[in-house]
Amino acid sequence: MTAGAPVGRRRDSRFGQLLRRGFTDPTQAVRLLDSGVLGAAGEDAALLDGLGATADPDLALAGLVRLVEAQPEGGRSRLVDTLAAAKPLRDRLLAVLGASEGLADHLARHPEEWQALVAFETADLHPGLAEFEAALAGAADPDALRRAYYRALLTIAARDLTGSSGFAETAAELADLATATLRAALRIACAEAPGDAALCRLAVIGMGKCGGRELNYVSDVDVIFVAEPAEGTGEGPALQAATRLASRMMRVCSDTTAEGTIWQVDANLRPEGRNGPLVRTLSSHLAYYRRWAKTWEFQALLKARPVAGDAELGEEYARAVGPLVWQAVERENFVPDVQQMRRRVESSVPAAQAERELKLGPGGLRDVEFAVQLLQLVHGRTDPELRGGATLDALAALAAGGYVGRQDAASLDASYRFLRTAEHRLQLHRLRRTHLMPTEEPELRRLGRSLGFTVEPVEELNAAWRRHASAVRRLHEKLFYRPLLDAVARLEAGQARLGTDAAHERLEALGYSDPAAALRHLAALASGVTRKAAIQRTLLPVLLDRFADSADPDAGLLGFRKVSDALGTTPWYLRLLRDEGAAAENLARVLSAGRLAPDLLLRAPEAVALLGDPEGLRPRPRAALHQEIRAAVGRAATPEDAVAVARGVRRRELFRTAAADIVGAYAPEGASAVEAAPLEHAAALDQVGNALTDINAATLAGALHAATAAQSPEDAAACRLAVIAMGRFGGHELSYGSDADVVFVHEPAEGAGEQRAAQVAFAIANELIRLLQLPSNDPPLLIDTALRPEGRSGPLVRSFTSYAAYYRRWSLVWESQALLRAQPVAGDVGLGERFIALADPLRYPAGGLPEEAVREIRRLKARMEAERLPRGADPATHTKLGRGGLSDIEWTAQLLQMRHGGEVPALRTTRTRAALAAAREAGLLEPDDAQVLDEAWVLASRVRNAVMLVRGRPMDTFPTDPRESAAVARYLGYEPGGVGRMLDDYRRTTRHARGVVERLFYES
Structure with missing residues (x-):
């Protein structure tokens, strides 16, 4: 054994002791402990513990070594x-x-202030406003105030971190x-400008978490200022003086010096905000709130509390605005305004940060606060016990009043305390404002x-x-709907805490x-x-939440x-909705989106x-649909039964398509908002068009099989x-309300x-049309043959030879x-292919269109x-024939196809968007023009689909009924409240498209 071995073992043993105590850098720790700064205490087990x-x-x-060195x-x-x-x-x-580098830095700058932690008397364990005022009383200038503030903050943090104080x-x-x-x-601002102080009475109203007495370690302090002239002073001079005092007071708190900064004072919750x-x-405050204030401003006033300045004026303000707050409901x-504000807050979070947000993200603090505040505003009008400013106090009052279940309230209380405490610890570290969970392991460990x-850890x-x-993600339905359902369930026994009037409200x-009517449905x-x-009762909270978030909750x-009446006795129905969360949510969205999908479902x-x-x-492939319908038609006893079966399959597939469209299953990820690129919306639109085309093609094939079978074998x-x-x-490119244009x-x-x-072909075609026109509860598949040669005057069916001659x-x-x-x-695949070969030279003429043909197309379009535009229709919003609508864009694309399709094979497509893309690639369309036309075509097509989904009947313009218009806007x-913006966006998009059409179709 070498002479150095015992030393090495001692070092390893010491490292092990430090690691067991939670040190992650034992080498640095040993260096600091052995530096002599701490003396013998460096070996003290109690200190290490x-x-x-x-x-x-x-x-x-x-931090301790720094503090000792600074003594x-x-x-x-x-x-x-x-x-x-x-x-x-x-x-x-x-x-x-x-826990706090920031407070360690303060102690290093003011090494004597550790003595503030030497002893806490019993009275000091939970100091109140009077104790803090006394602690700051000697601060005669801003820097002295900053030092006194941080000294007091140090004692609060010490109580918090050692468990002497809880979060609240x-x-x-x-x-x-x-x-x-x-x-x-x-006080400092008034001392600096005693003349201004003599001209006015100024009150400072605490808002937000300051007003609610639930402040963070590092947070803006929200305030509102209200002033009145001192006796003998005019209003103008008094307000000017008060403004100077308020501005100076804000700077005292917000300015940064060698002593740091206290916090920003934010007055943007005042009437008109920054403006x-x-x-x-x-009186000016009251006039604004009575005439101009938005709903969120009353929500903000929930926490308003006089905090500084003229106490009598502050109380007068509180008494005056209080009734306005409780009338806001x-x-x-x-409620939509409050919910929209919540969505706006969520949407403001950058996508990269959403999953790290303790405050603004899903399941964050704002979810709890918004829900509690909404319930306060709804019920506080008649229940004064709910009018507290602090979130946890209000939640407790809601539970005590029966508005929130006690178990739910306890769960939310615990979650809110955890999230706020985590937020506090994050802010304490460097005394910086943050709500983001860290990503690095050392920070997460701390x-x-x-x-x-x-x-x-x-x-x-x-x-x-x-x-x-x-738990917090579920708060919306738990807080908003659970007590209502519990009340409904007990109404007959007269035991409901929430009475009928309150439930109506x-x-x-x-x-x-x-x-x-809603209560009757809930009771049933x-x-x-x-x-x-x-x-x-377990399912309805989620469903009611979705219904209330739609344009027509009653319909949902x-x-x-x-x-439920139709399927309530079916064992799998409620089990599906209970066990498959997506099923219940999807059902709620489908039922509240309009008439078409619910009508299909109820059949x-x-x-x-x-x-x-x-x-x-997912849309089923055409081949699978053909196979299913062909097999079902083959088993039917009569042609009528065969078509009924085919229609049933079509109904189911239409519901599948509409439901997928409504819940966003066709939309690319991230493309649900209106701000998403129109070409992303186009992907969903193309899937809908393909699905509807495949459904109708399979149904038509089934009806053709039934009509053929109705003839004699010979x-x-x-x-x-x-x-x-x-x-x-x-x-x-079918929409939900489109006819099926065909020729035979x-x-x-x-x-x-x-x-x-x-004769046989005519009989089969007539029978096919007859079968599809039979009265039925299923959506009709209307066959339109008007595009055949000679139009409605020509024969319904022609031979291939006759077509060629014609x-x-x-x-x-x-x-x-x-x-x-x-x-x-x-029908016959080979014959269909030969017909297309016959059509190609006509639709894609070699050498392009003669000029007289171009003039004729333009004349027909004009x-x-x-x-054909219906009388009274607005040309700016008619999706088919209006300016920049479907017809404009389709005729423009088709003119390009007929003029250049003979030389540009990519133009030989039946699809409008594909034709526009091919024309762009071939240099026949400028990229910007192609994009304008494509976006307008997609938007007009989506509007047509939306209108059909909402009304259950086709229409080529926007509905006039407010609820229907709102539902169309939600689909888009x-x-x-976005109906006006929807119409503005539509007019702007189609106006730009019309400009391109006039230049390309009529002038080129």
Whole structure:
């Protein structure tokens, strides 16, 4: 054994002891302990244990060495000896040094202030405003005030970090310290300008967390200023003087010097915000709140509290604005306004930070605060017990009053305390304002240890955070709806804490226009002691939340009752909704989005099962649909039964498509908001168009099979028949309300005569149309054959030879244009392909279009604009024939296809968007022009789909009914109240498109 081995073993043993105590850099720790700065205390196990109990032992040791080094001569030994002898002081000081670099820096600048932690008398454990005022009383200038403020902050942090104070006490102490600081700052400002002080009475109203006595360690302090002239002073001079005093008071707190800064004073919650005067008279405040204030301003006034200046004026302000706060619930759109504000707060969080946000993100502090404040505003009008400013006090009052279940309130209380405490610890570290969870392991470790997680700090912290955030995410439905349902369930027994009138009021505030009917539905669904009712009471909070967030909550709730009445005895229905969270949420969104999807669902409620299957909302391939329908049609006893089966499959698939569209299953991730790029919305639109085309093609093929089977075997064998899709059907651009444009082509089978084949083909086509027109509860598939040669005057079915002869001799330019979208969808595949080969030279003429043909197309377009726009329709908002609408863009694309398709193969497509893209790639369209046309076409198509989903009937313009307009806006991604913006955006987009059309279609 070498001579150095014992030394090495001692070093390793010492390192091990430090690591076990939580040090992460034992080498640096040994160096500091052996430096002699701490003397014999460096070997003291009690000191090492004290360091090991802190959030960051390495940080605590470094801070302690700095503090001892900074002591004046003779002070080092006193500090070290006191630490060794006094465990309470050691715990307080080391806890602060291990959690806060910022306070360690303050102690290093003012090394004597550690003595503020020497002893806490019983009266000092929970100081109030008077004690803090006394602590700041001697501060005669801003720097003295900053030093006194940080000295007081040091004692608050010490109590907090050692567990002498809980979160609520700490937040209240911080608010009281802020109040005392504001008073001291105003005193300094008045002393600097006694002339101004003599001209006015100035009151400072605390807002936000300061007003609610729940302040953070580092936070802006929100205030409002109200002033009145002193006796004998005019209002103008008084307000000018008050403004100077208020501005100076704010600078005293906000300016940064060598002593640091206290905090920013924020007066932006005042009337008109930054644009309004800093100081107003009481009458000016009241006039603004009565005439101009928005809902969020009354929400902010919930926490208003006089904190400094003229106490009598402050109380007068509070008495005057209080009634206005509790009347705010009567305002139109009150709840939607509050909810919109909450969504705006969430959307303001950068995507990269959303999952780290303790305050603004999903499951964060704002979720709790907004929900509690909304319930206060809704019920505080009639229940004064709910009018407290602090969130936890208000939550307790809501629980005591029966507005929130006690278990729910306890869970939210615990989650709120955890999140706020984590926020406090984060801010204490460097005394900086932050709400973001750290990402680096050392910082997570420090935070976890500061919250009491000592075994696996990072893992335990993350698990607790996820648990609490998940609980808070559910707060909206728990707080808003659970008491309502519990009340409904007990109404018959007269045991409900929440009476009928209060339930009506709550439902009305949440957007239900017929609260009485809504209560009846809830009672029917949730009353009783059956298992079904119990499951409904579990489900309804999520559903009601979605209904209230829609344009027509009443329709959503009514639809849910109808579906539940139809399926309530089916074992799988409620189990699906209970166990598959996505199914319940998707159902609520589908039922509240308009009429079409609920109507489809109510005709076959078992389609609810699609909403719980991850694959359930994916469009089925055309081949699978063809196979299913063909098999079902083949088993049917009669043609009528066969088509009924095919229609049933179509109904189910239409519901699948509409539901997927409504819940956003077709939209690319991140494209749900209206600000998303229009081309991203186009991806969802293309999927809808493809799905609807495949559904109709499969249905048409099934009907054709049934119509053919209705003929005798000999007749059926006499001809081959193909169905050619035209128009939007052939372009895969169907909307929910589109007809199916088709033409029929036939040819004799081998050995059959022309005349007999023509008769059979005519019989089959007529039978197909008849079968699809049979009365039914299923959505109709309307067949339109007007695009055949000679239009409605021509024969319904032509032979291939007849088509060839007609197109060779008589075809008009519009008929060639109509062929641009021709595509076989049913019947004889080979015949369909030959028809397309026949059409190609007409729709893509070699050498391009003659000039007279171009003029004819332009003439036809102009005539259509003049004659076909419905009387009274607004050309600026008609999606099909209006300026910059579908017709404008499609005719422009088609003219390019007919002029250049012979030379540019990429233009040979039946799809409008693909044609525009091909023209751009070929240099026939400028990229900007192509984008303008594409965006307008996508928007107009989405509007048509939205209108059909909402109204259940097709319409080519925006609905006039306010609820329907609001529902269309929601489908398009606009927030509540966005109808005006929707219309403005539509007019702007189509106006730009019209400008391109006039230049390209009419002038080029």
